[in-house]
Amino acid sequence: MTQIQLTDTQAVILSAACARDDGAIFPVTAKLKGGAVGNVCKSLLKLRLIEEIPATDLNTVWRHDEARGPITLRATPLAQRTLGITEADATKKPSETVIAPIQRRKGTKQDALIEMLRTPGGATIEEIVAELHWQAHTARGALSGALKKKLGLTITSEKVNGRGRVYRII
The missing domain is CATH 1.10.10 (Arc Repressor Mutant, subunit A)
Incomplete structure (x- = not known):
């Protein structure tokens, strides 16, 4: 099948x-x-x-x-x-009821972004831009559009001294 x-x-x-x-x-x-x-x-x-x-x-x-x-x-x-x-x-x-986790395609930039945000240290816009070769506005759009709105993920952000604004998935 x-x-x-x-x-x-x-x-x-x-x-x-x-x-x-x-x-x-x-x-x-x-x-x-x-x-x-x-x-x-x-x-x-x-x-x-x-x-x-x-x-x-x-x-x-x-x-x-x-x-x-x-x-x-x-x-x-x-x-x-x-x-x-x-x-x-x-x-x-x-x-x-047990619901299987959502299966995303592996190896995509969206998958890489999610993995970056799930690390304990999170990721800054600058780190996302460097890793995924995106523009800053694309990274911010992916956070708010694809991850928050479409996938319903909860993303937090906090200001960290020496690093700037750090984003994480809860």
């Missing part, structure tokens, strides 16, 4: 859904703008990781179908297997 590669956003949305009793995709907890939620859900539908079901709560409607009425989305068993959630994990209470 072919391994399904998920983007970080797809993995976040699926993980949240698999943690719910009913496997509901909505409400989406990831911070996405514009039509991003729709695009991610369409791709997950194509991969058969989520499915359409009749909506009972009008606040969770994905789309309206003339024949079936309001439709919402939920995670399929394939989604749980893709995330590495076993059958035993799926029968646990929600507070005991």
Whole structure:
């Protein structure tokens, strides 16, 4: 069987859904703008990781179908297997559910940035620029956009004497 590669956003949305009793995709907890939620859900539908079901709560409607009425989305068993959630994990209470960590592609600059920020000493913008060969504005944008907003990581910053502002992932 072919391994399904998920983007970080797809993995976040699926993980949240698999943690719910009913496997509901909505409400989406990831911070996405514009039509991003729709695009991610369409791709997950194509991969058969989520499915359409009749909506009972009008606040969770994905789309309206003339024949079936309001439709919402939920995670399929394939989604749980893709995330590495076993059958035993799926029968646990929600507070005991184990969610596999998000699988990111290795060897990318984003992965290198995350590793830099996870070190005990953290990283400064200057260190990120030197290591990843980015401009300073690109490094700041990656911190606030890709890591904070898209991946939902908590990044702290503090002023350290002799080093400047140091960023860390909690």
